[in-house]
Amino acid sequence: MNLEIGQKIEVEAFELDRFGQGVCRYQDMVVFVYGLLQGEKALVTVTKLKKTYVIAEIKKLLIPSKIRKTVASKLGALDLYHVQDKEQSIHQKQVTQDTLNRALGYDVLVSDTLSGEQTLNYRNKVVYHVLNDSLMRLGLYQKEPIELIEVHTFILNSLSIQRTISKIQQQSIEVDPLIFKHIVLRSNEQGQVLVTLVAYEKEFKGLTELVQVIKNFKEVVGITLNIKPNEKQILGTTSYLLHGKNELSFKLNHTQLKINDQSFLQVNQEMMLKTYDLIATYVEGKKLIDCYSGVGSIGLYLRHKVKEIIMIENNPENIVMAKENAKLNPGKYQILEGDAKKMIKHVDGDILVIDPPRNGLDPQFIDTIINKRIPQVIYLSCELNTLQRDLKILSPHYEIKEVTPIRMFPQTTSMETLVLLTRKI
Ligand SMILES: C[S@@+](CC[C@H](N)C(=O)[O-])C[C@H]1O[C@@H](n2cnc3c(N)ncnc32)[C@H](O)[C@@H]1O
The missing domain is CATH 2.40.50.1070 (OB fold (Dihydrolipoamide Acetyltransferase, E2P))
Structure with a gap:
């Protein structure tokens, strides 16, 4: 291969990857082109040469795809803006399906992407x-x-x-x-x-x-x-x-919530509520553990579905806010401060909701869930890569009952995924 930086080549994308890049082949090299959609042909300029792949940018789009809405935005925070909204949801489902199938080695049943009406001006x-x-x-x-x-x-x-x-x-x-x-x-x-x-x-x-x-x-x-x-x-x-x-x-419907400048809260309120309503349909039991609970939004929202809720969170500021939120939404709560992997050892419940940061679950945390034989686990993930890693460890012990991609971040490649798992006998 004798490509050079600045060289112009004609390529066709055979796939749109989960980072919004068109994946193409040129001679024996893989070429990634941001903003190029599957089936599109373009004249591109080589911008980076790596050992096994090339990065190029679109100079001229030669054959546009039917699912293209407009030219790609310059902004990283709008990296799927050029794709029609409905097609963004289809893409999210496909990426979720491909990633989980590859990780688990069988065809995982993935539901249609849960989407909302408000695809612009949604960020709070x-x-x-x-x-x-x-x-x-x-x-x-x-x-x-x-x-x-x-x-x-x-x-x-x-x-x-x-x-x-x-x-x-x-x-x-x-x-x-x-x-x-x-x-x-x-x-x-x-x-x-x-x-x-x-x-x-x-x-x-x-x-x-x-x-x-x-x-x-x-x-x-x-x-x-x-x-x-x-x-x-x-x-x-x-x-x-x-x-x-x-x-x-x-x-949030029947739930009052207060946050401060440091609290985590989903950025898209319409989709947050749709997600929590879907979680509510899964919840059947007595004692729910809301782990990585932040200021308590999920546990509080589910308070009518169970007798008792245990929240686990390691940020002291969030604990203070969660306690105030608990007063606003009366119910039976235990709000525990500490590292999830340690705290989970000391609590019991029949439903576990986990909503970890992007790095997913610690192997020690997963071991404890498996040993405790918690009957139902609901995993809300903001990073497909760590989700697939964690599901691989959980899947010999838990059946993956439902996987729902959630269109929490329209116009972007970021995604949220909800998985319902039940303990195998
Ligand atoms: C994605 S947020 C979810 C918050 C909450 N479930 C919500 O939706 O509002 C993850 C939360 O986990 C907390 N966290 C991060 N690492 C933790 C750990 N090792 N143990 C307990 N909580 C942790 C963070 O402070 C943050 O509040």
């Missing part, structure tokens, strides 16, 4: 990054090459977040981009907004001016300053209240 949390400029400019990451670009309208923003960020972006404020790094905006269904300024230090140039401006926006219920712990993590564990309250309330 968005992180804007401060660009490297002395006058404040805010943006998002571009996909290829990965770099920050200024963005004024982001079509996944909830309408209230879009309104707030537009007003912030109209300000001309001098800042130090080496210290002031992000603005995180969260909104609820009432259109209220919690704004978090994220910086490496408690004081920075432009802070007072920014707070003066933002606190006058009537939708803003609170402004906090969070101290960024390192380059990789957006938010740290220290927050200071600068205005209003560090709290946002949500009404």
Whole structure:
């Protein structure tokens, strides 16, 4: 193979992979082209040469696919925007099916993707990054090459977040981009907004001016300053209240929920409710363990379905919030703080709901579930790769009853998957 960077070649994608790349073959090489769909032909420019594969970008689309909606977005956060909405759901089901079949070595039955009506403006949390400029400019990451670009309208923003960020972006404020790094905006269904300024230090140039401006926006219920712990993590564990309250309330059908600037909550409320309603149909038993429970959204939502709920969560801030949320939604709860793999050894229940972070389950945690013979396990996963790894270990002991891909993040390749498992005799 004698390809060179910058060379133009004609390729056809035989597959759209789970990262939104068209997979093509050129001579003996695999070529990945972001934004190229299955069956599409394009003239592409080689941008990276690796030992076993090549990365190229579309120069000219020669034969477009019927499922294409528009040209691919530059933004990493919109990496499936060019695909029609219905086809995004079909793609998600296919990727889930292929990944699980490959891992488990048999045909896993995967349901149709659970989808919603609101495929734009659904995000109730968005992180804007401060660009490297002395006058404040805010943006998002571009996909290829990965770099920050200024963005004024982001079509996944909830309408209230879009309104707030537009007003912030109209300000001309001098800042130090080496210290002031992000603005995180969260909104609820009432259109209220919690704004978090994220910086490496408690004081920075432009802070007072920014707070003066933002606190006058009537939708803003609170402004906090969070101290960024390192380059990789957006938010740290220290927050200071600068205005209003560090709290946002949500009404999730029969459940009231409060979060703060550090809490996890699914970003798409319509799909969160659809997911929780589906989980509710699985729940049949007395004692439910909600593990990786965050501020308690899943356990609280299911409180009418069981006699008792045990929550396990390792973040002390979330534990405080979960206890407040428990008071808002009376029921019988035990809220336990600690590492899931240790805590799970000390509790019993007949239903286990697990909603871990992207890195999935610890082998020690899986061993304990298997040894305890918990009859029903409901696994909500935000990372298909760790889900398939964990299901491989669980599957000799648990039957995979139902797998539902969830379209939690329309216009993107990110996906959520819900799996119902029952103990084999
Ligand atoms: C994906 S979130 C789910 C939160 C909650 N179920 C919800 O939907 O609102 C994962 C949660 O697991 C918690 N967590 C991460 N590692 C943990 C561990 N080793 N033990 C217990 N909880 C953990 C995080 O703090 C976070 O709240």
